[in-house]
Amino acid sequence: MIGIVGGVGPLAGVDIVKKIIEETIASRDQDHLPVLLSSQPHRIADRTAYLLGNTVTNPGFALADIALELGHAGATIVAIPCNTAHSPRIFDLVKEELLLKNASLRLMNMLDETTLFIKEHFANSTVAVLSTTGTRNTALYKTSLEKQGLTCIEPNDLWQEKVQQAIYDESYGIKAFSSPVTRRAHDELVAAIQELKSQGAQVIILGCTELPLALREKSYDGLPVIDPNRILARALIKEFDPTKLLPFE
16 A cells, blocks of 8 residues: 655645546556555644754654554555655654664655656756755755756745745745635746746756645746656556556656
8 A cells, every 4th residue: 555644735645645546547446556645734843944943843753653654554655745854854764763663664755756757857957946945955956966967956045035935924825825826826936937947947846745736737937847746656656556657748
């Protein structure tokens, strides 16, 4: 069974389950893969707040505990649909906790899967990343992409604050208004893409799993958009049963 550690944020967990279904070869209900989603946001400290030093609680402990619960419920492969949670300070702790508990779980890495996908399909492109400030400040994607010989650019401080507020602002941000997303959040994210294009971006990574809720098109301003949640969904299918994975289009 595939296990999803949800709640980070809540709709991101639902979103990856939807994308697992969309990327599976199936003609009837019974052809789909077994998926167990555990969405317990009340247990998990905010990842960006932790990385920015605004809370001392490492969310990795709760993420690991929920992953273990999924394992006990029958999951053999687990993923966390949250880019910021893949910061080494959080993700390495999850791996350590699973190792300490002798968990026989395969923990997928969204960051690695996305980087390898881009290297395969956009090898000579300049890649821009939209993300939370926690992800940007820890250079998660920048480090991963540059290790693969890819050029990465990120918003400057002014534009990063706009992206962060489009995600977090309690009056219009995606975390507060996710279904539907507000026009202001959508428009500021599109403006950030246009700004990154002016700096030479050729590909955009939606490096926060809330962003696909606002940016649903496959391209913006002529730039292809990479959704790590969909890439992770495809990686989970391939790991669980490669015969069930739809061809990439």
